[in-house]
Amino acid sequence: MATTNPTVMSIPNYHQACLAAASSDSSSQSFYLVGSSTQGSLDIHFVPDIFATQVKYVANQNDVGAWNIEARKACFKSPSSKDANDPIKITQFGLTTTAMTIAYPNGTTYKATDTGSLNRYDISHFPTADPLLALGTYTPSTGTTSSGHTIVFDKAGLGLAYIATGNSVTNISSTVPSMTLSPGYAVNMNNIVITEDAIPVTMSTTGYILDRIAD
Numbered sequence: 001m002a003t004t005n006p007t008v009m010s011i012p013n014y015h016q017a018c019l020a021a022a023s024s025d026s027s028s029q030s031f032y033l034v035g036s037s038t039q040g041s042l043d044i045h046f047v048p049d050i051f052a053t054q055v056k057y058v059a060n061q062n063d064v065g066a067w068n069i070e071a072r073k074a075c076f077k078s079p080s081s082k083d084a085n086d087p088i089k090i091t092q093f094g095l096t097t098t099a100m101t102i103a104y105p106n107g108t109t110y111k112a113t114d115t116g117s118l119n120r121y122d123i124s125h126f127p128t129a130d131p132l133l134a135l136g137t138y139t140p141s142t143g144t145t146s147s148g149h150t151i152v153f154d155k156a157g158l159g160l161a162y163i164a165t166g167n168s169v170t171n172i173s174s175t176v177p178s179m180t181l182s183p184g185y186a187v188n189m190n191n192i193v194i195t196e197d198a199i200p201v202t203m204s205t206t207g208y209i210l211d212r213i214a215d
Contacts, residue, residue: 007057018075019201020088032126034075044103066099077201130155135200135207153194159187
């Protein structure tokens, strides 16, 4: 069940959050902020640009068995997103379960168990069993498939990069994998150590890692 609230508010502080570009247009600076403010709650906010001091509250989904304050989350828009109400796909990685939902900028959200929403994340190669952070890039496409990269960093400080092919037609009744990964290759870390506070940001063909370091 989703609720909506058009309130403009200060930027919330989440322990585990994710960001998704609001558009596949590379000139756009707007994005969505997704996180859990309380146990069992998932919040979606619209941020107009990187200098904003306030956000617009878009939607909330309450499910005590799904959303966790401490669990890491990933969110992204479809590579071919053109419509302002194209969905945001959100995945939460827990210790024993993975929760998924689709949120629309008009305030509607659907859990992965609902008809028509995404519930398959089949991949052809499995990254590290001790992941710390995953980052993706993709080339916008008007077709059903798009290409890009998936980079997975583990808690030992190593990174593996995969050439990835995504398929947007995957749904509950589909047998088509939502993502296919090529064999991985090592990332040159240049002595950079990623902390557990790092947040991955995918902005179409470019990916960023926001991390906290000592002053």
